[in-house]
Amino acid sequence: MTYYTADIIYSDGNLYRDHYFSVENGMVQGLAPLNTLDPRAFRDMIAFEDSLVVPGFVNSHTHSFQSLLKGFCDDKPFFDWRDQGLYKYSQQLTEQDIYHGALFAFGEMLKNGVTTVCDFFYINDQDNANANAVIRAAKDLGIRLTLARTMYDWDGAPKRFQETIDQAVNNTRKLSAEYANDPTIQVLPAPHSLHGASPEMVKAGADLAEELRTVFHLHVAEGEYERQMITEKYGAPPIQYLDKLGVLNNRMVGIHCVWLDESEIQLMADRKAGISYNPSSNMFLGDGVTHIKELTEAGVTISLGTDGGCSNNRASIIEEMRMTSLLQKVVHHDASVTTAEQMLAMGTVNGGLNLNLPVGKLEKGYGADFVVVDLEDLSMQPRQNPLKNLVYAMMPSAIRSVYTAGRKVYDIGEILTVPESDIVEKVIATTGSW
Numbered sequence: 001m002t003y004y005t006a007d008i009i010y011s012d013g014n015l016y017r018d019h020y021f022s023v024e025n026g027m028v029q030g031l032a033p034l035n036t037l038d039p040r041a042f043r044d045m046i047a048f049e050d051s052l053v054v055p056g057f058v059n060s061h062t063h064s065f066q067s068l069l070k071g072f073c074d075d076k077p078f079f080d081w082r083d084q085g086l087y088k089y090s091q092q093l094t095e096q097d098i099y100h101g102a103l104f105a106f107g108e109m110l111k112n113g114v115t116t117v118c119d120f121f122y123i124n125d126q127d128n129a130n131a132n133a134v135i136r137a138a139k140d141l142g143i144r145l146t147l148a149r150t151m152y153d154w155d156g157a158p159k160r161f162q163e164t165i166d167q168a169v170n171n172t173r174k175l176s177a178e179y180a181n182d183p184t185i186q187v188l189p190a191p192h193s194l195h196g197a198s199p200e201m202v203k204a205g206a207d208l209a210e211e212l213r214t215v216f217h218l219h220v221a222e223g224e225y226e227r228q229m230i231t232e233k234y235g236a237p238p239i240q241y242l243d244k245l246g247v248l249n250n251r252m253v254g255i256h257c258v259w260l261d262e263s264e265i266q267l268m269a270d271r272k273a274g275i276s277y278n279p280s281s282n283m284f285l286g287d288g289v290t291h292i293k294e295l296t297e298a299g300v301t302i303s304l305g306t307d308g309g310c311s312n313n314r315a316s317i318i319e320e321m322r323m324t325s326l327l328q329k330v331v332h333h334d335a336s337v338t339t340a341e342q343m344l345a346m347g348t349v350n351g352g353l354n355l356n357l358p359v360g361k362l363e364k365g366y367g368a369d370f371v372v373v374d375l376e377d378l379s380m381q382p383r384q385n386p387l388k389n390l391v392y393a394m395m396p397s398a399i400r401s402v403y404t405a406g407r408k409v410y411d412i413g414e415i416l417t418v419p420e421s422d423i424v425e426k427v428i429a430t431t432g433s434w
């Protein structure tokens with residue numbers, strides 16, 4: 001057992017002083033006052049000085065390979081971005097390139113305090129080799145990964161994305177079984193969206209989630225065009241149509257959900273579906289602003305995602321917390337409409353809920369994933385309210401160390417598992433000739 005203490009420990013809305021938490025087998029075993037600890041245990045105590053310890057941030061939506069495409073199609077309308085950037089370059093990526101892309105994306109996330117990431121992965125080539133390359137990168141770096149294995153059958157996209165329903169179900173089921181006993185890897189079914197997957201594929205993904213006892217993720221109502229297209233094609237807007245299909249339930253997590261009306265917001269709350277919100281990406285692509293205030297009031301669980309590297313183009317949940325809050329204040333002309341405390345929940349514990357993983361708290365039974373923040377950093381001054389500082393003021397320079405499953409993977413500017421210079425070399429090797 002290892003014991004950790006710091007000036008302040010944050011977990012699930014509370015600030016603890018004069019406390020410690022204990023870790024064994026990669027899991028938190030308890031959080032308690034220091035004066036209750038057996039004095040002999042102090043030998044195994046690591047005390048972080050001038051520090052605030054927070055649970056590792058959960059990035060509930062990304063596409064790791066897209067980090068390789070940063071800068072190639074920025075500032076373009078959505079369909080140009082998709083066709084001349086995303087579709088064009090994703091055709092040429094080898095399994096090795098996909099591994100490099102994942103090292104790049106996940107490495108950058110670790111440096112920003114992300115300890116769990118959900119990679120919505122769709123360059124499957126009707127097989128699992130590429131998804132396995134992403135998983136290998138996560139394991140090499142030491143980040144906790146949920147691989148949302150995409151199920152895609154729209155024939156307008158590159159062939160590499162497409163599978164039959166049987167292929168998609170069997171490959172996802174097989175990949176899930178391969179990692180069933182791995183404590184840091186989880187596989188989810190992820191029917192791409194109502195435009196990238198047929199209703200039968202979406203239904204198959206929802207059924208598979210039921211079988212595997214996981215949640216399932218899909219993109220919903222990201223752009224206005226999408227809402228119009230689905231409404232014309234299926235006679236109902238996206239959330240209503242998903243409900244008609246019988247898949248809107250507590251296993252469903254909709255990504256984006258920008259274009260919802262009032263009745264759909266209520267329907268999501270009634271069915272206990274979750275949302276992964278990606279504010280920077282929605283801004284970058286000009287999608288619009290999700291109704292975070294109304295969804296929160298209705299009781300929908302909202303977590304945060306960075307989305308892919310070429311629609312953000314940063315890889316930080318701290319940034320997404322700040323963006324979420326500021327955007328709502330702008331939309332509602334009211335600075336009191338969101339709080340830093342709500343943002344911290346979205347960036348930590350809600351991520352765990354939307355991935356159905358015990359992460360995002362530093363309490364018994366949760367993964368020992370945490371970030372040590374330097375309270376001496378200039379961006380954390382003054383010290384009156386460290387939680388507000390964490391969301392609105394902190395710069396990455398304040399992140400001293402990052403632990404995943406009880407293992408230190410980042411310390412004082414250095415990724416300890418895969419040297420940053422190696423990652424840079426690999427990114428240049430892949431993209432240099434483009």
Ligand SMILES: [Zn+2]
Binds near residue numbers: 061062063120307308
């Ligand atoms: Zn996405």
